Amino acid sequence: MSADSLALYVHWPFCVSKCPYCDFNSHVRDAIDQEAWRNALLADLAHEAQLLPGRRLTSIFFGGGTPSLMNPATVEALIAAATTHWPATDDIEITLEANPNSVEAARFADLAKAGVNRVSLGLQSFDDQALAFLERAHSALEGFAALETAQRHFRRVSFDLIYALPGDTEDRWSAMLAQALSLGTRHLSLYQLTIEPGTRFATMAARGEFEPLDSDAAAALYELTDAMTSAAGMPAYEISNHARRGQESRHNLTYWRYGDYAGIGPGAHGRRLGRRTVRHRKPENFLAAGIRDGHGIAEEAPLDAVQAADEALVMGLRLREGIDAQATADRFGLPGIVDWSRVDRLVASGHLTRDHTRIALTARGRLLLDHILGEIALVFEPRALAVG
Template sequence: MTPDKTPLALYVHWPFCVSKCPYCDFNSHVRDTVDQAAWRDALLADLAHEAAQLPGRTLGSVFFGGGTPSLMPPATVAAILDAAQTYWPPEPDVEITLEANPSSVEAVRFADLAAAGVNRASLGLQALDDAALRFLGRAHDVKEGLGALDVAQATFARVSIDLICARPDQTLAAWQAELARALAFGTEHLSLYQLTIEPGTRFATEAAKGRLTLPDGDDAADLFEATRQMTAAAGLPAYETSNHARLGAESRHNLTYWRYRDYAGIGPGAHGRRGGMATQRRRKPENWLAAVARNRHGIEAETCLTPHERATEALVMGLRLREGVDLAHVAALAGGQAPVVDSAVDRLVAQGMAVRDGERLRITEAGALLLDAILPLVVADEAAA
């Protein structure tokens, strides 16, 4: 397999939050105190280890995720960016994103974060309704969130906002009004997710007790279709299942994942892909910190993926994109033929659910709603590949 020499993406995980949202299954933790100097040094050590494994690359993007990375000291953000761009020369248009909660306390840090090098903010508004925000366990209200959005738009070159729909009792008309308001803010990118019940969350407990019910399949489908129609009409069409952007404003970092290129992941629970190797850091913050102190990295597991595993991951990720997937790239990962069930693809094409154009396979708008059902049909298992 030809080594990946495309610009590298770096993911940095900051695991701490002020509180745990009831729907969240991300690796986030609430701690009374954080030794900021120790965490900065540990993240830099973890980064140095990854840099040694990935020499000779350029840096295309950095993404600070969490947790709540807007709680990171700007000096820590600056130190990580300085080190990363020393190890890997940055591309001229390097994209540096930081996830932020839209609170007035964190908005005060935005100018310092921009000075540290952040040029794109991903703001977790999540809802434009105070009752919904309380239900979602968010610490901000709509007024405070929109104030933080104003500061972000005045501070960062690029801004994305997150919203959650398909909330209990949410009507189609209510979501359309909320989305229309969000589109009027003028941000270049929106991440629009349907609420799901994730195992181990407080919402999962509530659902198991019958105290929480989400919209049924038909209602959820109506919300999905309305979202696609409204964002497209506003000039921010879906370029991925849940992500919408103006042309050229797509998240270059996330495109690295979906196009199945190399990315380094540092910090607790972070995953990475480098040269056919899957990396995973220790998840619990204290365990990760101890591992870095002991080994100078926080890796819990490194797994050499088989050609079929790499090709399958590339297919599953790439078919989420409006542009689809390059089957020649997938075949190269597989070391031969792409693991695609041709008969299933032919049926989907005949039904208007997919388009196959030479070496490119993509799911149509009609098929996007059924993507979760389509993927098992299209992707061949190892025995059939």
């Protein structure tokens, strides 16, 4: 990742319905003015481009929400504008998240013509009962049909599955995962169901309407996932993402390697030139800000060295490759970011590996990421924040 490289994230906030497990910035609206949204996103993009001259665009990611609901003409206009503002690398990766219902799958040919060359498909399960529990708007049969259509139109296809649902067993998940590994994609995103605060599932679980899978059973499923994907040549390169060599999501690697990215659209986060940016979350507020200010930024603030280094450590340890802790400290002008004595204890216990100043989680350590971060991260005194 070179110093002049840049990733672009575009958030499309609209969905047909709100999934009960989702805590992303997504909204259901009866009608969407595609032209107004195209103009607002283009203006937001131009604002970022003005602040980030001289960069090379390595990836564009359309996330949501459900960006496959976007008019392909809007997608095409945003790609054209982005690659006009910034010269693109020859192998630019342009990803769009899509749902597998038939209406959206019918747009795949037009989205490919618009310039999308990678699709991330939200299959979530091959089991109709599980899809009903997750309140997905497609059947398993529709999911398989959409995957076949996507593979016909896009060079690179990934799909998501959610596991560790209530009552999930090793036999049930291993059968589904074996099927997933046989379908010919070279990237999979495999997420354990987590009950996020503020979601409908959180309310339902609190009422006792279902019982989440216990942590020991979930850990066993994670270990099974690691073993099966590794044996199939698609090991985890990040906590929940698996790929054949060279098929990793280059856009997401920019996040995890703590590179700069511009984020546009409602609720989008960005990180550029040592500053974090956050757009207005509510679609109507984003549109109003665009008319008033020429962009959708709600918050913008500098990241101090300690904040940035801490974020880089959190992100870097999600990767199988890990992070060079001393190089990261040097990058932000800090004497260090980890307690090496604690790192070495966790190496001895089999939770971390260490190669000089590069550290990485082991398979056992990936189950305890949050705990390990709390153990090894250096805590700076408040007065240290003023240094430099």
